[in-house]
Amino acid sequence: MLFFSFFKTLTNHTITVELKNDISIRGTLKSVDQYLNIKLDDITVLDELRYPHLSSVKNIFIRGSVVRYVHLPAAEVDRGLLEDASRREAANQAGKAK
């Protein structure tokens, strides 16, 4: 659930989502759910001539399973906090496994 929580802290920031079919879509993160399905508002497609079908679309729902990368605004990511949270989660998992 860590990345779900992490993405929730990024709502209303501009992110770029690169899909497995090579489309890159930039927009404001509106919502995310447990499968990391993403909702973006006010989108722009980076290579519009190759991907013309989104020209009249303003906001989209992206299924989490088709996302390759999410480009994040560096200023909005607290890396220390994220690293701590990862370690804590790993420790919890290790504790559970015993």
Add this chain to the structure above:
Amino acid sequence: MENLTISDPPRGGTPHSGGQLGSAAGAPAGPPQLPPQMFTTAAQLLDLTDKKLMLVLRDGRKLIGVLRTWDQFANLVLTSTTERYFVSSSNDRRLFADIPRGTYLVRGENVLLIGEIDLDKDDDIPPGYTEADIEDVFALKKEEEARRKKSDRTRSRKAGELWGGELEGSGEILF
């Protein structure tokens, strides 16, 4: 969805730990969190119900229709659907055509993305493309597919020679 709206306060307990990373005891309370029901698949699809959508499937098809019913897997029912084909031919002509299809039930795993169509821009022609006859577009589409399959096969064969074995899904369309 029990008629929940975004403005409802969260109900008894916190199923998700708000927006806080991890669950450290004594961590400083962050900014006020949005209600957790906003962060579910159902809530995301609820806003899209009865809207005109552009659905992109895993095999590359583009369906335009009105979303009527859905469930937690993003299985969808679309009505008044048209399928839109885009082709760019070898002499740099870009064409599209719409084919009326009717009602669709789409299994969720095949959904790539769902775009809500801005009704102000609905009738705009995609920039750089012109509308053409269905038959013409279809013929060009077939040509394009054949070209792509051929190059995919070549690539897969070369990769096979380099690393041994075949690549998965050779010649098949993915996305």
